[in-house]
Amino acid sequence: MYVRRSYQGPCVIRMKLRYIHVNLTHEKHESREYEGFLGPIDLGIHLHLNVYESYKHDIFSEDNVVIMGKGFFANEAIFGSHRLVFIFRSPLSKGLHVSALGGGAYRFVKTGLDGIVFEGRAAEPAIVLVEGLRDEVRVRFDYVGKEDLLKVYKGYEGRRGVRALTRYLIRKYSDFLKQYEGRMVLIGPASYTTRMGGICSPSIDYVTMDVRVEDWAARGGGGSVLARAHNILAVIFGGNKVLNDLRGRFEFINSLVTTQLKKPFVKSVIEGTSKYSYDLETKTGGTFGSNITIYRDKIPTHNWSSILASREKRELIHRIMVEKYLKPFNEKIISTGIWRTCDEPCPIRCKKTIDSKHVDYEPLNAVGPMIGIIDFHEALEILDLVDELGLDAIEAGNILGWLMEVLEKELLKPEELGLDAVPVINPDKWSEEHAKRNKRIAMKLIEDLVFTNNELLKLVAEEGLRKACKKLDELFYERVHEKGTKFEDLAVYVPFGSDGYITPNFYWSPGVFAPLPILGKYWTYYTPAFSEPEEFADISVNRALMEYLIENAGWCRFHRSWVEKILQELYKIFLGYDGDLLNHAREYYKMLREYQIKARAENVFWESKKVLSILRNAACEFGPSEWCSKINSDPSMGLREWWIRFYEHMIKLLEGGNSVRS
Secondary structure (H helix, E strand, C coil): CCCCCCCCCCCCCCCCEEEEEEECCCCEEEEEEECCCCCHHHHHHHHHHHHCCHHHCCCCCCCCCEEEECCCCCCCCCCCCCCEEEEEECCCCCCEEEEEECCHHHHHHHHCCCEEEEECCCCCCEEEEEEECCCCEEEEEEECCHHHHHHHHHCECCECHHHHHHHHHHHHCHHHHHHHCCEEEECCCHHHHCCCECEEEEEEECCCCEEEEEEEECCCCHHHHHHHHHCEEEEEEEECCCCCCCCCHHHHHHHHHHHHHCCCHHHHHHHHCCCCCCECCCCECHHHHHHHHHHHHHCCCCCCHHHHCCHHHHHHHHHHHHHHHHHHHHHHCHHHCCCECCCCCCCCCCECEECCEECCHHHHHHCCHHHCCCCHHHHHHHHHHHHHHCECHHHHHHHHHHHHHHHHCCCCCHHHHCCCCCCCCCCCCCCHHHHHHHHHHHHHHHHHHHHCCCHHHHHHHHHCHHHHHHHHHHHCHHHHHHHCCCHHHHCCCEEECCCEEECCCCCCCHHHCCCCCCCCCCCCCCCCCCCCHHHHHHHHHHHHHHHHHHHHCCCCHHHHHHHHHHHHHHHHHHHCCCCCHHHHHHHHHHHHHHHHHHCCCCECCCCCHHHHHHHHHHHHHHCCHHHHHHHHHCHHHHHHHHHHHHHHHHHHHHCCCCCCCC
8 A cells, every 4th residue: 555645735635546336237336445556557457357357258248347447637637637548358359458538537537436347237238327426426227228229320310320329318318417517438339240349438518518529449349348248338427526635736736847847837738749739840730630741651551551562652642641631631620720629628639620520640541541542531431430330440440451452352252242343452553533432342341340241241340350361261262272362461460369469550660560468559669660679679668668657647648748757756746656657567567468368368470461561661661781681581580580589578678677768
């Protein structure tokens, strides 16, 4: 247990975590307090590993509890500290995964809780209402019949899917939402029919009761766990409690940051977050505008095949992206200056939106350039459908790109997927006029992945990309043999265990493929680079531990440039925590790896020829010449050596090796 320290400054917040365990089977809830944890991820790892032992059970067992929690610093006074974090066993990787969304804790703090543990399974799709009153927390259960839910998803007030459900819930629970200025998390139809359902949380305008902006905890399939393990349709929360004494909190942090960083708090924040708000040098902002400007021809497109193309082809694709993607974005969004936040009063206003829909780099690359559609408006229409159905856009984009290349290379025929045309995804054959054809195919595939009876698409949706590849290899053995290409050779993913996987974020870096316990998010070094495996492991593990600490504290990673410099001091002053934060993160990261091993979801060597090619080209583009030569002479053996040395050095670092920097 951590010991309080006496100091001059704001009131020390309590060091106990207060969670309620909500049992859907029995419609019960129980309040429990936990000590010795610095945030929701700490607790989530402990519960999954030591209490529920969820690694022993099926992914969609009710024992795959979902932990939803906030950090200690969420208190309405400190901007950037209100991420709502979810910890669950992923139906994709088969190991523990962490996903977070912005601003949710800004409303959740009024419940008086630090978080909720969802266990058990409801008989019907359930809506859980959590109400923080002065002396108690009240939990109520409501239900929507399956047929009624399907009707809502198909259409309600002119909307479908997640947006229809959002309107339905706002109408039904408007009194609750208005009274407490509450918030909700909910899922779309994809969570019931696929493994890649995301968790949506709309920010609401409490005057008009319209949606201001949607935010997502989409990676890893958390929505699918809520739906298929617990039959949770939505969680609505609010209250009138104030968890922490806020007096002087902002002023104290302002003083601390000014002292540590030698400049005023707000100035430190604005300068450290210019990429996400507006950069005076590039005259754009948000991850969308900034990444297109910064990464240029290194942005992966065309099912990652642009990475394998010539530099001239990559530069041509980037010029088209600037004209057809970046320019309309700047005209439609940046020039207006009407940007939003995730719900908390934060000066960076990172949400670049059109009609309350968030425009961000990863989702727009997933459903645009990644599938051969470099047209801002066409891609927005596809993203609208992906979000409407409640899919993880990154996962969907990687799968769509793979399906398109599988069709183009004739491993599957269009009629076998219910299509009447073949897409063009090869960057050497692709031109701008192919965008409309690819869009039409993409829209059909997205709908059918969620709703179809097509057996091949059901296989992908229900089993996931990696397992589907193996089964398709068997089903179409003769084609695979004739083409000399397996289905997985065209897929881009990181394998875990025998059939777990995660598709990577869209960065041309070994970091998004590296053998780390948890991927598919930014817990790695993702800058385009290539170096000795031990050096790359040093940087990647250090980055993973720092990202762990930021997310465990409930802080938005967009603020990491200044938060990381003072986080140790914040824990010391507000919690009286005297331990070393980096060592703390290392211990829990080791526990995370222990869980993955027990769940048989530990890293295994890359099995896709495309992934090997991406990494080979990274070695030659960014790395020392000896690695380029070694990998070119024998890609599999050269990269296997790099993988093994990275993996072994990572283990050494976690066991106390001193290369991880403080």
